[in-house]
Amino acid sequence: xxxxxxxxxxxxxxxxxxxxMSAVAGAAPVAAQDSTARAVVxxxxxxxxxxxxxxxxxxxxxxxxxxALIDAGEASxxxxxxxxxxGFYGRAEDLSPNNPRIKLGMASVYLRSGRPxxxxxxxxxxxxxxxxxxxxxxDRGLAFDLVGDSESAQAAYxxxxxxxxxxxxxxxxxxxxxxxxxxxxxxxxxxxxxxxRRDLASFRTRAxxxxxxxxxxxxxxxxxxxxxxxxxxxxxxxxxxxxxxxxAQQAAAANLGIFPRAxxxxxxxxxxxxxxxxxxxxxxxxxxxxxxxxxxxGEPLGAQSQSASVADAFADxxxxxxxxxxxGSNAVDLAALEIPREVEQAQEPxxxxxxxxxxxxxxxxxxxxxxxxxxxxLTEQAPDLLGNLDPHVTPWGQANRLLAGPVADRNAARDxxxxxxxxxxxxxxxxxxEGLEIKELK
Numbered sequence: 001x002x003x004x005x006x007x008x009x010x011x012x013x014x015x016x017x018x019x020x021m022s023a024v025a026g027a028a029p030v031a032a033q034d035s036t037a038r039a040v041v042x043x044x045x046x047x048x049x050x051x052x053x054x055x056x057x058x059x060x061x062x063x064x065x066x067x068a069l070i071d072a073g074e075a076s077x078x079x080x081x082x083x084x085x086x087g088f089y090g091r092a093e094d095l096s097p098n099n100p101r102i103k104l105g106m107a108s109v110y111l112r113s114g115r116p117x118x119x120x121x122x123x124x125x126x127x128x129x130x131x132x133x134x135x136x137x138x139d140r141g142l143a144f145d146l147v148g149d150s151e152s153a154q155a156a157y158x159x160x161x162x163x164x165x166x167x168x169x170x171x172x173x174x175x176x177x178x179x180x181x182x183x184x185x186x187x188x189x190x191x192x193x194x195x196x197r198r199d200l201a202s203f204r205t206r207a208x209x210x211x212x213x214x215x216x217x218x219x220x221x222x223x224x225x226x227x228x229x230x231x232x233x234x235x236x237x238x239x240x241x242x243x244x245x246x247x248a249q250q251a252a253a254a255n256l257g258i259f260p261r262a263x264x265x266x267x268x269x270x271x272x273x274x275x276x277x278x279x280x281x282x283x284x285x286x287x288x289x290x291x292x293x294x295x296x297x298g299e300p301l302g303a304q305s306q307s308a309s310v311a312d313a314f315a316d317x318x319x320x321x322x323x324x325x326x327x328g329s330n331a332v333d334l335a336a337l338e339i340p341r342e343v344e345q346a347q348e349p350x351x352x353x354x355x356x357x358x359x360x361x362x363x364x365x366x367x368x369x370x371x372x373x374x375x376x377x378l379t380e381q382a383p384d385l386l387g388n389l390d391p392h393v394t395p396w397g398q399a400n401r402l403l404a405g406p407v408a409d410r411n412a413a414r415d416x417x418x419x420x421x422x423x424x425x426x427x428x429x430x431x432x433x434e435g436l437e438i439k440e441l442k
Contacts, residue, residue: 001092002422010232019379019439025031028052029350040207043113046063046079048075048077048078048079049075049399051071051075051078052072052075052076052078052079053069053364055069055071055072055075056364056426057071058071058212059072059426060426063367063421063426064094066092066095066102068385069088069089069091069092069095070088070089070092070099070101070102070105071187072084072088073085073086073088073089073092073105073109074105074144076088077105077108077109077112079396080394082113083430083431084107084361084428084430085105085109086106086109087349087428087429088105088428089102089105089106089109091428093106094124095369097181098129099129100127100129100130100131101124101126101129101131101368103122103123103125103126103129104122104123104126104131104135104136104160106122106309107119107120107123107126107136107140108139110122111139111142111143111146112256114146114176115255116143116144116146116147116248116317117271117272117275119139119143120140120144120147120153120275121390123136123139123140123143129217133160133163134163134164135266136154137157137159137163137170137175138156138157138160138167138170138271139162140156141153141154141155141156141157141160141170141173141174141177142173142251142255144156145173145176145180145247145251145255146251146252146255147248147272147275147276148246148247148248148251148257148268148272148276149276150177150180150181150247150401151338153173153251154174154177154178154181155170156433157170157173157174157177158174160416161174166198168194168201168202169201171190171191172191172194172202173188173255174190175187175190175191175202175204175205175206175209176208176209176212176251176254176255178209179188179208179209179210179212179254180212180247180250180251181247181378182213184213187213191205191206191208191209195204195221200226203222203225203226204222204223204226205228205254206219206222207219207220207222207223208239208242208253208254209254210222210238211240211242211243212242212243212250212254213243214243215241219239219242219285220236220239221240223235224236225234238253238259240252241259244265244266244369245260245265245266246266246267248266248268248269248272249264249265249266249268268372281387286369304368309435311341344395351374354432354434354435354436354437354438355434356431356432356433356434357405357406357431357432357438358405358406358407358408358409358410358412358413358417358427358430358431358432359392359403359404359405359406359407359413359429359430359431359432360403360404360405360407360417360420360427360429360430361401361402361404361427361428361429361430362374362375362378362386362401362402362403362404362420362427363375363378364396364399364402365396366399366400366402368393368441371391371393371400371402371441372441373389373404374402375441378425381423381425382419382420382423382425383425385416385420386404386420389404389407390404390440390441391403391404391438391440391441392404392405392406392438392439392441393438393439394432394436394437394438394439394440401430402441403430403438404416404427410429413429414429417429
């Protein structure tokens, strides 16, 4: 069975993660004159990376261990590798189709990649299969927010808080949901205890909540105070557009860092419209807040896909001209948006320097030199399978992927993975997105 790779998150989410990490670190850089007097100490892998490595070692010994596959999937989600996670969960599902942990894990991957319509049925299936409510309510609530069903989202969040009062993440999500529905009192009351404890993530939540409610100046001031200047300068322009987004888009931007393309601002995703309409028909009508602002405005512009760098949104995070955020009311001034135009048919489109390709990932590691040794060992173990392929590397969090290939297609990747498994080498398919630099290991 082939499982579709989730859409990559936008650069906006990467900016948020980087900003929070920088703010939490809070340490000044070491001066150049001091660095020569100190021993170079390589930082230890994060706990998430250690968990993933342990799961991979277990899989090397027992490739069909469902628990190890699930653990590897969960660890991959925590380190942000959604492609790997869906591969692990897919293999686990082939072995244990009704396992609630697998369904919950798959739902989590779809949720974090901005696909709530796919996630919601899996949350329901996980609960039916025996998953505990406390393990799914927070994420299920977020999925409801991502389709614009604020009423169901808030009910799920409140139940999650009852079951786990110490979960600060669900409290942040509930606060944002209150901001989306204009409940200023609920928004402020929910955040205040965490702000008093100087919780940095809650300040980010407050900034987006204020922006959603139209207080861009106060939101920008918070961003400037808690984020590095360069990141704050690149994020602040997005705050001006928060009131113009649909409720689902507001939830995606504030919770996941996924911002719509310029042409889609204020226009609901067709799949979300269909989902809400179907749910409303089954339940006797859509919820009052779920139906708000779900109808597209203006003439149809055609289907638009979510970009992997919000590059098509406003040309670039820090450059390019933005449409006038203050103009109009809730409507989008289409004349002011810079919409990419089709090139003339006679003009050959430039080929990307790093196209999307299919690989087989054979190892990971922080030290590239050590990966050369790993490649030699693997080719000696399976010369007939790997001898004609070239090794490549690409960054993966704080480590690197060791890739064999590229291979022709998914079928070729599957055949290679199965053949390597027979030789005791556990691998999985990796599809590089367009623009991701993959370097040959020499």
